[in-house]
Amino acid sequence: MTTTDYIVLIGMVCGPFTVLGGLVLPYKGVVRLSEASCEEALSIEHKKIVKIKVHYPALALFAIGVAFIVVAA
Numbered sequence: 001m002t003t004t005d006y007i008v009l010i011g012m013v014c015g016p017f018t019v020l021g022g023l024v025l026p027y028k029g030v031v032r033l034s035e036a037s038c039e040e041a042l043s044i045e046h047k048k049i050v051k052i053k054v055h056y057p058a059l060a061l062f063a064i065g066v067a068f069i070v071v072a073a
Helices: 003-028 057-072
Strands: 042-046 050-054
Touching: 003 057, 042 057, 050 057
Parallel strands: none
Antiparallel strands: 042 050
């Protein structure tokens, strides 16, 4: 297997677990979406075109999981 194959495999495995974690944590009440953190949980900027800032840790987990799935696809 090549390095690319390993990256795709890791994305295929980690992505869904991270997305599910981002959905289950608010459901269980561990993280509340009504309470935003003062600091940014996730901030992404790509070539001054796409800029994403998230103040909710659960949504940041969801976004990271989706990024894993996109990279694996």
